Amino acid sequence: MHSTSSLPLALRLLRWLRLGANHVQVVMMATMFVSFILQIMFRYVFNKPVAWTEEICVITWIWGILWGASFVMSNREDIRFDVLIGQVPREVKRWFTVVVSVSVVVILVGSMPSAWSYVTFMKVESTASLGIRMDHLFSIYIAFVVAMVVRHLYIGIEALRGRLYDDPLTTDGAKDPV
Structure with a gap:
């Protein structure tokens, strides 16, 4: 360690x-x-x-x-539906991971302009009791999209390098950094 x-x-x-x-x-x-x-x-x-x-x-x-x-x-703590992916060879898993990661990144990046528009539009609304502007409340979604894009870029790049999220921990017990 x-x-x-x-x-x-x-x-x-x-x-x-x-x-x-x-x-x-x-x-x-x-x-x-x-x-x-x-x-x-x-x-x-x-x-x-x-x-x-x-x-x-x-x-x-x-x-x-x-x-x-x-x-x-962390990536290891995500909930995954791996019924199909658990039954295929490791090389196919790698490519599934790359395709899914690219798909997630494309969808989230493609949705970002609409999400940004909605969040910034909501500055005209406030919560009923506390009067907090809704754009401040919804801003966490923008952070979520950015974090998921970064995470799935990392997962996809690691899969291209031959490493998968379900690979065993490193020999020194370290977890993945993301």
């Missing part, structure tokens, strides 16, 4: 960013949980339901899912 100081700077920076993303995810999930408990308390204990707690739950749920998929999950 490598000591932290012997790792290349880029890999140390990537690990530091991933740790920071994990902390942000924890804060979002804790915020959602506390808001949910407050919602129950206001509704059933005080008999005075409030809308802002539900808004916070919905916002942190959406952001938590897209943030986690973008910055917290």
Whole structure:
């Protein structure tokens, strides 16, 4: 196992960013949980339901899912439907991976202008209780698209190099950096 100081700077920076993303995810999930408990308390204990707690739950749920998929999950943690791909030889798996990765990148890049247009248009709307502009809330989707494009470019390039996401970990136990 490598000591932290012997790792290349880029890999140390990537690990530091991933740790920071994990902390942000924890804060979002804790915020959602506390808001949910407050919602129950206001509704059933005080008999005075409030809308802002539900808004916070919905916002942190959406952001938590897209943030986690973008910055917290590694390639090995993705859910994959591999019934077909698990039955083919490794070389065919590689090409399936390349085709799927290219397809995902093309679709997401192709959808980006429309997504950007929608997100920027939503600056005219705000949430009902907290008054948060909708373009700020939906901006996480743009980050998600960019992260997925980068991730699938990486997966496709690695497949072209002969490495697949389900290959065993390296001999030193390191996981993939993305």
